[in-house]
Amino acid sequence: xxxxxxxxxxxxxxxxxxxxxxxxxxHFAGQLDDIIGAVAAVSDVxxxxxxxxxxxxxxxxxxxxxxxxxxxxxxxxxSGAPAQEQQRFKVPQILGEE
Amino acid sequence: MTVTxxxxxxxxxxxxxxxxxxxxHVELGTRTKMFCGCATGLGADANSQTCxxxxxxxxxxxxxxxxxxxxxxxxxLALNCDIAEWCRFARKNYFYPDMPKNFQTSxxxxxxxxxxxxxxxxxxxxxxxxxxxxAHMEEDTGKSTHIGGATGRIHGASxxxxxxxxxxxxxxxxxxxxxxxxGARAPExxxxxxxxxxELIRALGVSDARMEMGQLRCDVNLSLRPHGRAAFGTRSETxxxxxxxxxxxxxxFEIQRHAAVLDSGGTILQETRHFHEEDGSTTSGRIKxxxxxxxxxxxxxxxxxxxxxxxxxxxxxxLPELPRLRRNRLREEWGISQHEMQSALNAGAVGLIxxxxxxxxxxxxxxxxxLGELARRANxxxxxxxxxxxxxxQVARLSELVAEGSLNDKLARQTIxxxxxxxxxxxxxxxxxxxxxxxxxxxxxxxxxxAIAGNAAIADKIRGGKxxxxxxxxxxVMKATxxxxxxxxxxxxxxxxxxxxx
Numbered sequence: 001x002x003x004x005x006x007x008x009x010x011x012x013x014x015x016x017x018x019x020x021x022x023x024x025x026x027h028f029a030g031q032l033d034d035i036i037g038a039v040a041a042v043s044d045v046x047x048x049x050x051x052x053x054x055x056x057x058x059x060x061x062x063x064x065x066x067x068x069x070x071x072x073x074x075x076x077x078x079s080g081a082p083a084q085e086q087q088r089f090k091v092p093q094i095l096g097e098e
Numbered sequence: 099m100t101v102t103x104x105x106x107x108x109x110x111x112x113x114x115x116x117x118x119x120x121x122x123h124v125e126l127g128t129r130t131k132m133f134c135g136c137a138t139g140l141g142a143d144a145n146s147q148t149c150x151x152x153x154x155x156x157x158x159x160x161x162x163x164x165x166x167x168x169x170x171x172x173x174x175l176a177l178n179c180d181i182a183e184w185c186r187f188a189r190k191n192y193f194y195p196d197m198p199k200n201f202q203t204s205x206x207x208x209x210x211x212x213x214x215x216x217x218x219x220x221x222x223x224x225x226x227x228x229x230x231x232x233a234h235m236e237e238d239t240g241k242s243t244h245i246g247g248a249t250g251r252i253h254g255a256s257x258x259x260x261x262x263x264x265x266x267x268x269x270x271x272x273x274x275x276x277x278x279x280x281g282a283r284a285p286e287x288x289x290x291x292x293x294x295x296x297e298l299i300r301a302l303g304v305s306d307a308r309m310e311m312g313q314l315r316c317d318v319n320l321s322l323r324p325h326g327r328a329a330f331g332t333r334s335e336t337x338x339x340x341x342x343x344x345x346x347x348x349x350x351f352e353i354q355r356h357a358a359v360l361d362s363g364g365t366i367l368q369e370t371r372h373f374h375e376e377d378g379s380t381t382s383g384r385i386k387x388x389x390x391x392x393x394x395x396x397x398x399x400x401x402x403x404x405x406x407x408x409x410x411x412x413x414x415x416x417l418p419e420l421p422r423l424r425r426n427r428l429r430e431e432w433g434i435s436q437h438e439m440q441s442a443l444n445a446g447a448v449g450l451i452x453x454x455x456x457x458x459x460x461x462x463x464x465x466x467x468x469l470g471e472l473a474r475r476a477n478x479x480x481x482x483x484x485x486x487x488x489x490x491x492q493v494a495r496l497s498e499l500v501a502e503g504s505l506n507d508k509l510a511r512q513t514i515x516x517x518x519x520x521x522x523x524x525x526x527x528x529x530x531x532x533x534x535x536x537x538x539x540x541x542x543x544x545x546x547x548x549a550i551a552g553n554a555a556i557a558d559k560i561r562g563g564k565x566x567x568x569x570x571x572x573x574x575v576m577k578a579t580x581x582x583x584x585x586x587x588x589x590x591x592x593x594x595x596x597x598x599x600x
Contacts, residue, residue: 015391017193054186054396060404066128066165069135074145077153077262087144088243088259091195095252 003033102379103358107282107350110357114322116284117330118277118349120228121317122295124270125238126169127305131266132237133160133203133400140311144261152266154199159399162187166268167210168413169304170235171405173270174211175414176298177230182210184404187235187397195260196239204271206394209234210403216298218290219422220283223436228291229275240265270304276330284320285349292316292345297421297443308482309340316345318373320352322360331356332366336380339373347378355380428452432461445473446483453490454497463497471511475518488517495524508581509533535584542575542583546591549574560596568592 009029013020020028046052071077074087083090131138134151150158174181188206214230241264246256272295280287296314299307307314321333334356339348356366370383419427425448429439442448447468454464468483472493476483496513499505505513505528516527528534549571550557559567568589575588 011391015191015393054398055401057401059401060184062161062401063164063167064135064161066130066163067135068130068137069149071136071147071149072153074143077145077148085245085259086243088261089145089195089198091258091260093256094195094242094244094258095255 003036004029102355102381103362104351104354105357105361107354109361110322110353111282113324114331114353114357114360115278115281115325115327116349116353117321117323117333118274118280118284118288119319119333120274120277120288120291120345121319122272122292123238123315124173124272124295124299124305124307125313126166126268126270127303127313128163128165128169128268130163132163132166132235132268133266134158136263136266138267142263145263147263148265152198153262154197160203160397162400162403163268166235167403167405169268169302170210170233170270171410172302172413172417173272173299173304174214174233175410176302176417176420177211177214177216177233177272179211179214179230179233181405181410182208182212182403183407184208184402185210186402187400188394189397190236190392190394192392195258196242197265198240198260198262202236202239203397203400204236204394205234210405216291216294217422218287218294219425220286220290221437221440225422226280226283226287226290228277228287231273231275233270233272236269236271238264238267238269284353285346288318288349289342289346293342293443294422296342300449301418301421301424303418309342312340315340318345318348318352320349320356321366322353322356331360332368334366334369334371334380336371336373337383341375344373344375344378348373348380351378351380432465434465438465442469445469447473450483450490450493454493457491457494459494459497460501463500464493467493467497467510467514471514475514486518487520488514492517492524499524499528503584504528504534506535506581506585509535533582535582542579542588542591545575545578545583546571546588546595548578550592550595557596560592561598563598565593568596 006025006029009025009032010020013025078084078087078089081089126132128138130136131152134149136147136149136152138147151160171181185205185208187203188208189201190204190206191201193200209232211233212231214233216228216230217225218228219225240260240262242252243259243261244250244252244255245259247254252258274291277284277287277291292314296307296309299305299314305313309315316339318336318339319333320336321331323329323331334352336348336352339345352371359366367382371380372383373380425439425443428448429436432439439448442451442465445468447465450468451461451464454468455461472483472486472488476486479486496505496510499513500507500510509528512531512533513524513527516522516531517524521527521530553571553574556567556570560571571592572585572588575592576583576585
């Protein structure tokens with residue numbers, strides 16, 4: 001089974017903002033192939049009467065009433081931020097120079 | 099910056115047929131966010147309405163806001179949609195700091211509402227049916243402030259600051275089917291659709307839907323195709339068009355721009371465009387060189403939503419009268435034209451007029467005050483009519499005071515001024531400012547006698563039968579009484595005293 005190609009791994013890496021070297025692309029393509037193959041074993045037992053499942057528990061409609069709960073203080077919220085300014089999370093330049 | 103070539107609007111429509119798609123985001127007015135209990139009030143301190151869930155902290159888990167789901171179903175029903183028997187949330191993955199989770203919780207191929215329509219009425223009364231593709235639940239993003247650029251824009255910024263108070267506030271995204279067949283009226287249809295949707299959202303009470311506050315935002319997708327061709331042309335997506343007038347202008351501008359590009363043999367790029375309020379133009383944003391890959395997948399942390407049919411039918415039964423039908427009913431009750439009703443609607447006055455009538459005022463008086471003096475005041479202050487510090491009950495009382503002759507129009511306007519200045523109720527303002535019409539015959543009689551004595555020449559004319567000259571004396575009396583006299587009674591008194599001798 002041809003499975004995951006090197007190009008697909010490169011595409012996924014780009015979407016996930018991961019920088020992979022050439023040899024890593026080959027390495028992960030093989031590994032991902034194995035993983036997909038292992039997961040595909042599920043298809044062997046799934047039958048027409050077993051619908052695809054995204055949630056293992058037979059639950060629906062878990063909701064909460066629209067009632068305000070306490071928030072964190074801004075100081076707590078920002079306590080793990082690598083950088084902050086004006087009580088806001090400071091992030092690096094979003095768009096590079098064009 | 100290059101100048102954008104535009105075809106004339108008429109030429110564009112001679113050659114091409116516009117097709118539009120409108121995407122509207124409505125921020126719900128729930129007390130809490132969609133997936134956590136953080137408050138949603140505007141104007142709070144930066145990052146004071148956040149918690150581990152809306153900050154995307156490891157280990158935190160979302161729980162759906164029941165009112166958010168209920169509002170989504172009610173919007174769907176009011177848009178004549180089917181309501182899903184079972185649907186899921188999905189993660190829309192992307193890297194951008196406005197969502198700390200690196201994904202937006204949204205819905206993908208299982209929207210809660212789908213396949214509906216909204217009938218919108220154009221200025222001349224024509225009804226145009228806009229098909230609704232879907233309405234789905236999602237969450238708003240945080241607010242970015244870009245630092246270091248010349249104009250606060252992202253271009254040229256050295257860094258950005260994020261306030262996540264808005265991240266997680268419930269949004270309903272409503273997507274139309276392609277709007278075809280509107281021809282030259284496409285921009286008008288776009289505006290009427292957003293206006294009607296706004297009225298609907300307000301009638302449902304699910305959001306204040308104030309565009310200037312970002313509670314209702316519209317993306318205008320537009321393409322042109324030569325007449326007679328079935329396939330759509332390439333579309334542009336003009337983002338965040340945030341007033342009714344802008345929706346109309348953006349559609350019009352894009353029609354003219356596309357036509358110029360196509361006329362010169364060029365091709366339209368599929369891109370997002372930014373709308374500029376100052377001149378009604380759009381400029382290129384991001385070019386979509388490839389289909390976006392958001393890697394949607396079902397949200398594992400939220401269980402499916404499966405609204406029971408009983409619940410859906412209960413909500414359907416409780417829907418309010420639809421705004422368009424209500425307006426047509428009111429228009430007949432008030433005996434006014436389509437155009438007059440449109441003005442009342444544009445002024446945001448319909449609900450206020452209804453409330454004033456409910457409080458006892460005749461329809462014509464309620465309309466007169468809200469669309470006249472009060473609209474003028476609101477305009478001067480740059481406020482919405484509803485935000486003026488005067489209630490429908492107070493306007494009804496004012497109209498009552500005028501009807502019983504205690505106030506004339508001029509005094510009523512002064513009373514309004516007092517009410518808006520926070521001096522109290524109509525009766526209190528009249529009392530404090532001493533604004534009652536002088537109808538005490540003794541005081542009026544004295545003022546009339548003085549006016550006659552001071553204007554002997556005019557008095558002679560009236561004695562001679564020229565009753566039209568009485569106006570000048572009425573004016574003198576009104577001036578002497580600082581406008582507080584009942585002008586009709588003054589005129590009667592003058593004519594009695596100066597009746598031609600037998």
